[in-house]
Amino acid sequence: MNKRPAIKRIFLLLPLLIVTFCNISYADNQSNIEIESFWVVLPPAVARSTAAYGIIRNTGESSDTLLDIRSDAGSVMLHKTAIESGMAHMFHMTNSVIKAHSELRLEPMSFHLMFTDLCPLVFIGGGTVTLWFEFENAGVIELKVPIR
Numbered sequence: 001m002n003k004r005p006a007i008k009r010i011f012l013l014l015p016l017l018i019v020t021f022c023n024i025s026y027a028d029n030q031s032n033i034e035i036e037s038f039w040v041v042l043p044p045a046v047a048r049s050t051a052a053y054g055i056i057r058n059t060g061e062s063s064d065t066l067l068d069i070r071s072d073a074g075s076v077m078l079h080k081t082a083i084e085s086g087m088a089h090m091f092h093m094t095n096s097v098i099k100a101h102s103e104l105r106l107e108p109m110s111f112h113l114m115f116t117d118l119c120p121l122v123f124i125g126g127g128t129v130t131l132w133f134e135f136e137n138a139g140v141i142e143l144k145v146p147i148r
């Protein structure tokens, strides 16, 4: 068997792949969305849900909308805790708009990421959880978040 043609083809494709990756990172650098200080609450072994907190900041001149959040740790959605008649209730927030030069702070008793249907393997060893935030303008932003 002659492997040369296959190897030649890979070398021809290599610059194309590099250009593709460079374009992706360039697009990320242009993003006006900064996601910082995120962490996931280490759930007890028997828990079926947990939460994550952090800050989503829009440094741009126009608003952006958080369309979807995905994770390798289970199902995840944006919740807001609100007190009604002295009781804490959680509301599922969809298509949250983050206005220009403003931030969405996720903290206890307020906005938070709610994880359900936890994937136990992700939490064994207390490593990191991967999150994908999908914005209307900024696109998909991947983030590795520590478990504490």
Ligand SMILES: [Cu+2]
Residues within 6 Å of the ligand: 079, 080, 090, 112, 113, 114
């Ligand atoms: Cu919740």
